Amino acid sequence: MSVATIRGHRPPTVSTVIAMTKAKATHLIGAYGMFWQRQEIDWDAGHGQTYQLLGYRGDRNPKLEVADFRRARGIYVLFNDFGATYVGRARGNEGFGSRLKKHNASQRKDWNRFCWFSFDSILPINGEPNWRTVARDEGARNVHAESAIDELEALMITSFGLHGTQNRMRLPTAREPWKQLTFDDCAPGKVGRRFDGARVRMGSLRRSLEWD
Known part of the structure; x- marks a missing residue:
């Protein structure tokens, strides 16, 4: 199955802008992803491409959701095979993508x-x-402070895998985590073929989508 011609990134509609402006979040954590793979991202994308932090929730329509979290703001944790090695924050105009790309370029x-x-x-x-x-x-x-405290506790429990009886807590608004959209996910018959792939601009994913 071939992918439709890449369209330009559509600007938000008027209704979307209004919704974004009026958003009065009652949560601290709006979305999260767990143990995404560094090697699955084309950090040095070629001409006409870009690196993306694409995630999805749900496996089939109508519940399947896809988003690029490159410009999202919040807290991130880097891991090697033995555990956490770094905790950072993405704020202002720098989303996760910008911060992680700098870490990828660093030899330290x-x-x-x-x-x-x-x-x-x-x-x-x-x-x-x-x-x-x-x-x-x-x-x-x-x-509210109480809600923020609860969600920060849930963030720590989730991030460090503390899943004992005393630590069973979910991030209330974020629900289940967003899964990383990978090269394998875009192969024939997989989840990447179940939505319009025109917004997928990362080279490795597009190559997988274009294979029959």
């Missing part, structure tokens, strides 16, 4: 996986049923 960082926890909200994109966009709102300032 020892890591092969990463977890990320975004404070931003995730909204639908009109006319594209599976795709979602990161809403860079400031709603976290509206979160």
Whole structure:
């Protein structure tokens, strides 16, 4: 199955902009991903391509959701085969993608996986049923202290894999984690073939999508 011609990144519709502006988040963590693989990302993308942090939730329509978290803001943790090696934050105009790309270029960082926890909200994109966009709102300032404490506890439990009886807690709004969209996920019959791939611009994923 071939992929449709790449379209330009559509600007948000008026209704999406209004929703993003009015967003009054009652959560601290709006989305998160667990142990994504460094090697699955084309950090040095060629001409006409770009690196992306593409994630998905759900395996089949209508529950399948896809989003690029490159510009999302929040906290991230780098891991090697033995455990966490670095904790950082992505804020301002620098999303996770920018920060992680700098770590990838650094010879001083020892890591092969990463977890990320975004404070931003995730909204639908009109006319594209599976795709979602990161809403860079400031709603976290509206979160009550008790809710923030609960979510920070859940973040630590989730990030460091503390799954004992006393530590069973989920991030309330973020629900299940976003899975990393990988090269294998885009092979025939896999989840990457179940949504419009026109927004996929990372070379390795597009090559997999274009194979029959």
